[in-house]
Amino acid sequence: MRQPPPAFLFATGIENSNPTIDHGRHRVDELESTHFYKLWRTDFELCEEMGIPFLRYGPPIHRTWMGPGKYDWSFADETMTDLAVRDICPIVDLCHFGLPDWLGNFQNPEWPALFGDYADAFAERYPWVQLYTPVNEIIVCSLFSARYGWWNEQGKTDRTFVTCLKNLCLANLFAMQRIVKRRIDAIFIQSEAAEHFHPATPAAMPAADRRNQERFLSLDLSYGRPVDSEMYLYLMDNGMSRQEYETLMRNDLKRHCIMGTDYYLTNEHRVTADGMAMPSGEVLGYDAIMQQYYRRYGLPVMHTETNFYEGPVGDEAVNWLHRQWAKLMQLHSIGIPVMGFTWYSLIDQVDWDCALRFPRGKVNPLGLYDIDRKIRPVGEAYKELIREWHELLPARSTALSVPVMMPSQHPDAPRGDKPPRRFY
Numbered sequence: 001m002r003q004p005p006p007a008f009l010f011a012t013g014i015e016n017s018n019p020t021i022d023h024g025r026h027r028v029d030e031l032e033s034t035h036f037y038k039l040w041r042t043d044f045e046l047c048e049e050m051g052i053p054f055l056r057y058g059p060p061i062h063r064t065w066m067g068p069g070k071y072d073w074s075f076a077d078e079t080m081t082d083l084a085v086r087d088i089c090p091i092v093d094l095c096h097f098g099l100p101d102w103l104g105n106f107q108n109p110e111w112p113a114l115f116g117d118y119a120d121a122f123a124e125r126y127p128w129v130q131l132y133t134p135v136n137e138i139i140v141c142s143l144f145s146a147r148y149g150w151w152n153e154q155g156k157t158d159r160t161f162v163t164c165l166k167n168l169c170l171a172n173l174f175a176m177q178r179i180v181k182r183r184i185d186a187i188f189i190q191s192e193a194a195e196h197f198h199p200a201t202p203a204a205m206p207a208a209d210r211r212n213q214e215r216f217l218s219l220d221l222s223y224g225r226p227v228d229s230e231m232y233l234y235l236m237d238n239g240m241s242r243q244e245y246e247t248l249m250r251n252d253l254k255r256h257c258i259m260g261t262d263y264y265l266t267n268e269h270r271v272t273a274d275g276m277a278m279p280s281g282e283v284l285g286y287d288a289i290m291q292q293y294y295r296r297y298g299l300p301v302m303h304t305e306t307n308f309y310e311g312p313v314g315d316e317a318v319n320w321l322h323r324q325w326a327k328l329m330q331l332h333s334i335g336i337p338v339m340g341f342t343w344y345s346l347i348d349q350v351d352w353d354c355a356l357r358f359p360r361g362k363v364n365p366l367g368l369y370d371i372d373r374k375i376r377p378v379g380e381a382y383k384e385l386i387r388e389w390h391e392l393l394p395a396r397s398t399a400l401s402v403p404v405m406m407p408s409q410h411p412d413a414p415r416g417d418k419p420p421r422r423f424y
Contacts, residue, residue: 009340
């Protein structure tokens with residue numbers, strides 16, 4: 001007898017960022033840096049042993065998408081088949097901060113429509129996949145690639161920022177439209193930074209207010225919500241056409257969406273009068289900030305990324321895990337539909353302490369497991385948290401128009417020689 005799918009999306013992730021730096025001369029590939037290409041079977045085994053039913057993962061776009069209509073599915077086939085056999089449900093990251101070399105970067109006006117083709121081809125090949133993050137952290141990618149000058153096009157102007165932003169949002173929309181045609185019950189879990197900007201002085205209040213409007217741009221455009229008037233003029237003045245804006249506003253796929261949001265210690269900022277921002281640490285916290293986002297969009301919520309460095313004491317990450325969990329349960333207690341929680345990522349990351357700008361090979365102790373695949377204290381704590389809480393959380397049926405299906409429930413999913421796993 002098949003087990004029903006879990007009532008709550010407990011998840012972790014495989015960090016698969018792949019932007020370019022040094023004006024396209026160097027590709028940062030976190031799958032390579034964390035040894036995933038060699039140890040992916042081990043990593044999936046660890047996820048299974050943890051009792052985590054959902055995994056944020058996507059095949060590397062730069063190794064899979066070889067040209068218009070040309071794909072190398074060899075690695076994707078291996079990894080996706082293994083996940084299906086284990087009955088681990090992937091939340092598929094299709095684009096995570098980078099594009100294949102042949103597409104250049106996010107300033108390319110042709111890539112949004114072409115990305116729709118890629119999403120369509122993926123959904124056709126893997127019809128059993130239901131959960132997607134088509135484009136990861138749109139506002140973060142736009143800032144790092146096209147305003148701060150760190151990744152990909154390394155732009156530093158308002159025009160490069162707006163061009164990157166609109167192209168990412170259009171790509172996200174086109175991908176969702178094409179996937180839904182292949183699978184009518186597809187669910188899209190956007191992963192986006194949940195941020196807040198605090199004025200450092202009274203003179204900084206206008207600058208902080210502008211940044212607090214700007215933080216919503218990616219989700220406004222992705223969910224078809226009219227942007228604030230100041231932001232509309234900003235978009236129009238910096239390269240977005242009225243036709244592009246209206247295309248995004250016609251998005252009618254919100255019923256397929258869970259608002260996935262990410263929160264780290266660096267997500268709150270102090271803003272000076274000249275617009276400069278610096279980390280403020282946790283001031284409001286995830287629950288207070290997410291109430292702002294929920295009031296704006298009214299969508300079910302999932303905490304899609306958080307982590308913390310394991311420090312010298314050893315319990316820093318464990319304390320952060322329990323703090324973020326308490327924040328999520330606070331949202332649940334006031335009636336906000338919370339769908340899931342994610343510790344990101346499964347394995348330690350590399351060079352995120354410098355936002356991937358410099359390929360130093362420095363291991364950042366952020367994972368449930370270390371880079372040698374040994375479990376960290378936060379891994380043990382997360383495993384226990386899942387075991388204790390999974391039966392007490394509400395079913396998702398009241399907040400989603402379609403049920404979540406595990407791979408074992410889809411007739412086209414690959415089958416192994418073992419029965420579907422029992423969760424937890």
